[in-house]
Amino acid sequence: xxxxxxxxxxxxxxxxxxCTLLAVALVPTLGSDYVIAFGFQxxxxxxxxxxxxxxxxxxxxASFGHGVFFGIGTYATAAVLRHSDAPFVVALVAAGLSxxxxxxxxxxxxxxxxxxxxxxxxxITLAMAFIVITVVSNLAFLDGGTGxxxxxxxxxxxxxxxxxxxxxxxxxxxxxxxxxGLVAASSRWGAALRSIRDDExxxxxxxxxxxxxxxxxxxxxxxxxxxxGAPQAIFLGYVEVGAVFTLNIPLLVIxxxxxxxxxxxxxxxxxxxxxxxxxELLLDIGSPELSQIILGAVFVLVIALLPHGISGSIPNLLRxxxxxxxxxxx
Amino acid sequence: MSVSSLALAQTLLNxxxxxxxxxxxxxGLSVKWGHLGVADFFHLSxxxxxxxxxxxxxxxxxxxxxxTLVVTVxxxxxxxxxxxxxxxxxxxxxFTSLLITFALFIVTESAVSMIWSPDLLNLRPMLADSFxxxxxxxxxxxxxxxxxxxxxxxxxxxLMVGVSAFALGRTRSGRAVQAMRQDGEIAQTLGVRxxxxxxAVSGLAAATAAVAGMVVALRMPLSPSLPLQWIxxxxxxxxxxxxxxxxxxxxxxVAVMMIQNAWSLWFPPQWSPAVAFGVLFLFLxxxxxxxxxxxxxxxxxxx
Numbered sequence: 001x002x003x004x005x006x007x008x009x010x011x012x013x014x015x016x017x018x019c020t021l022l023a024v025a026l027v028p029t030l031g032s033d034y035v036i037a038f039g040f041q042x043x044x045x046x047x048x049x050x051x052x053x054x055x056x057x058x059x060x061x062a063s064f065g066h067g068v069f070f071g072i073g074t075y076a077t078a079a080v081l082r083h084s085d086a087p088f089v090v091a092l093v094a095a096g097l098s099x100x101x102x103x104x105x106x107x108x109x110x111x112x113x114x115x116x117x118x119x120x121x122x123x124i125t126l127a128m129a130f131i132v133i134t135v136v137s138n139l140a141f142l143d144g145g146t147g148x149x150x151x152x153x154x155x156x157x158x159x160x161x162x163x164x165x166x167x168x169x170x171x172x173x174x175x176x177x178x179x180x181g182l183v184a185a186s187s188r189w190g191a192a193l194r195s196i197r198d199d200e201x202x203x204x205x206x207x208x209x210x211x212x213x214x215x216x217x218x219x220x221x222x223x224x225x226x227x228x229g230a231p232q233a234i235f236l237g238y239v240e241v242g243a244v245f246t247l248n249i250p251l252l253v254i255x256x257x258x259x260x261x262x263x264x265x266x267x268x269x270x271x272x273x274x275x276x277x278x279x280e281l282l283l284d285i286g287s288p289e290l291s292q293i294i295l296g297a298v299f300v301l302v303i304a305l306l307p308h309g310i311s312g313s314i315p316n317l318l319r320x321x322x323x324x325x326x327x328x329x330x
Numbered sequence: 331m332s333v334s335s336l337a338l339a340q341t342l343l344n345x346x347x348x349x350x351x352x353x354x355x356x357x358g359l360s361v362k363w364g365h366l367g368v369a370d371f372f373h374l375s376x377x378x379x380x381x382x383x384x385x386x387x388x389x390x391x392x393x394x395x396x397x398t399l400v401v402t403v404x405x406x407x408x409x410x411x412x413x414x415x416x417x418x419x420x421x422x423x424x425f426t427s428l429l430i431t432f433a434l435f436i437v438t439e440s441a442v443s444m445i446w447s448p449d450l451l452n453l454r455p456m457l458a459d460s461f462x463x464x465x466x467x468x469x470x471x472x473x474x475x476x477x478x479x480x481x482x483x484x485x486x487x488x489l490m491v492g493v494s495a496f497a498l499g500r501t502r503s504g505r506a507v508q509a510m511r512q513d514g515e516i517a518q519t520l521g522v523r524x525x526x527x528x529x530a531v532s533g534l535a536a537a538t539a540a541v542a543g544m545v546v547a548l549r550m551p552l553s554p555s556l557p558l559q560w561i562x563x564x565x566x567x568x569x570x571x572x573x574x575x576x577x578x579x580x581x582x583x584v585a586v587m588m589i590q591n592a593w594s595l596w597f598p599p600q601w602s603p604a605v606a607f608g609v610l611f612l613f614l615x616x617x618x619x620x621x622x623x624x625x626x627x628x629x630x631x632x633x
Contacts, residue, residue: 062425064432109611112621119369119428123565127607130562134604145600247558251436254429289440296437300430304420 009186012265013179020175027164040167040235042276047174047228048249049256049268050181055221056254057262058190059214060197061117065106065125067249068132069099069222073229075142078239081153083141088159092169092230099226100219102132107215117200126250133245147240154234169231177224178269184217185265193217248292252279255299261309270310333595336473345591346584347480349567350487351549353580354542355560356567357490358535364574365498365511366528367424368417372431374557374564375438376406376536380543381552382446385453388547395457395544402540410536411529418525435557443554452551461548479548486545487580490538494576507531511574562606563587569610 023043030036048070056062073095080091110116110124136142154160159169184190192213195203204210233239252275260271278298282291306313355377362370380402387393387401417427454462464475498504509517510524518524546552563586570586571578590605 119424131604131607289444292440293437296433299433
């Protein structure tokens with residue numbers, strides 16, 4: 001890495017740390033529970049979008065299974081709190097690990113054959129969702145079809161005592177995810193993933209160990225989504241399959257990333273912010289079905305009109321003002 | 331748990347016939363995915379829409395169920411053409427088109443819920459006895475019975491799949507579609523009119539959803555979330571059957587449904603939704619071993 005890249009990386013890391021500290025410091029000044037709850041959802045979606053982009057955005061292997069990893073994190077947290085006296089940190093680790101382990105198992109199988117690239121990969125990850133839903137619904141240890149009350153398990157603990165604490169945890173997870181995404185974008189790791197996206201066969205012939213990179217990055221992406229699911233379990237209070245494993249999650253995550261764009265590491269962050277605000281505004285309509293229809297229509301329009309997303313469109317706008325220097329900036 | 335051979339035979343027969351219905355739904359998906367490169371989630375939504383339109387025309391306008399095809403087949407053909415035309419205009423790559431159809435899939439669920447309500451709607455009580463009275467099989471299997479609607483599903487599946495397989499394999503247009511699948515640009519150079527052919531294939535695939543939708547309306551209670559229950563069998567059948575192979579998709583759907591139905595005889599039925607995906611994941615789980623074998627064979631060849 002040259003000095004210019006080092007400076008840019010240090011600047012971005014500094015910006016992430018500063019934003020995180022500012023957000024955490026603001027918690028005591030935000031009196032309204034609504035604002036803090038909205039903030040918590042906001043940072044959770046940011047973590048999800050950035051974690052999805054870490055693997056799918058960089059490698060071009062679009063996963064529809066991100067909702068599953070998030071849901072597994074939520075259920076792992078519920079299970080740890082329900083069946084043990086372990087502190088939340090243990091549940092957090094269990095959430096991240098269980099999602100990552102599932103991703104490793106699936107990744108080892110799916111990435112072993114080039115025939116499962118592209119849309120087949122997307123559908124396989126979707127299939128994974130239905131298996132996990134069936135397993136969770138039928139295992140009494142996890143759910144058993146009745147749902148799990150998490151709030152009563154968290155009562156008396158630091159994490160369960162305030163939405164502000166959930167916001168702090170969510171913000172730290174989002175910041176950690178952003179840092180991982182930034183490091184990936186600026187390192188050999190990201191370059192390897194982008195080479196897979198550009199032409200996997202060429203990357204492999206040039207000596208990039210694509211199989212290994214895909215499996216481990218898929219696991220990292222899933223693990224981060226699992227971490228994001230941990231505080232969500234306590235936020236929801238009552239965890240049930242229908243709400244946790246909804247297909248809306250992968251759809252929204254993909255929409256956020258496409259809207260924000262993948263040409264910059266912060267693209268998904270911008271996309272997440274935009275979609276969360278639009279969703280909040282749509283709540284005023286009063287009809288969940290109509291909101292869903294509008295959101296779907298917006299999604300189709302975004303794909304049609306902004307194929308490179310907001311972060312990808314900014315350089316195009318700048319280029320109109322000044323001669324382009326070219327290249328993809330991370 | 332011991333299961334009588336009669337119960338097993340009836341369960342397998344029911345599974346095979348239900349598999350025919352899923353094979354009909356998988357047909358359009360398999361053709362579009364295999365030959366046009368579009369993994370079309372929206373095809374499942376079209377099937378649902380076909381079922382709901384059939385329900386409305388039969389229950390409110392008192393139409394004969396078969397007559398509804400006069401409306402749904404041409405309308406769905408046009409929808410299929412328009413959707414493919416949009417993909418062509420957008421120059422949508424495989425993943426982009428997958429995303430768009432996924433979004434339309436979710437939009438349709440909400441739209442159906444708004445138009446027809448999220449409650450279960452059942453056409454069966456309004457049907458004539460000829461649709462609902464079980465038929466005993468002739469000798470030597472008089473103990474086994476089938477529902478007329480299942481027989482209809484079988485006939486529709488065999489007809490649609492048979493015609494599609496014949497058209498793809500034996501006709502000039504079918505061979506043009508095969509050539510287009512191999513390499514669109516070369517096919518165009520050789521005189522294949524790619525755009526009209528692509529639109530026609532998409533339209534015909536959507537038209538099969540209208541027929542499958544009619545059978546669905548006659549066969550089961552309708553709810554907006556039904557396609558979520560179909561995704562497993564339909565996608566797995568499409569993938570196991572081989573993309574773009576109608577007969578393969580039908581046979582795979584029949585096999586998966588027979589396994590799924592038989593599963594419920596020995597194991598808790600609440601686990602059966604995972605059976606189709608279990609079959610798929612067993613298939614996937616074999617992939618690392620296959621890769622190792624392939625790599626070692628290549629290494630041996632190069633040595």
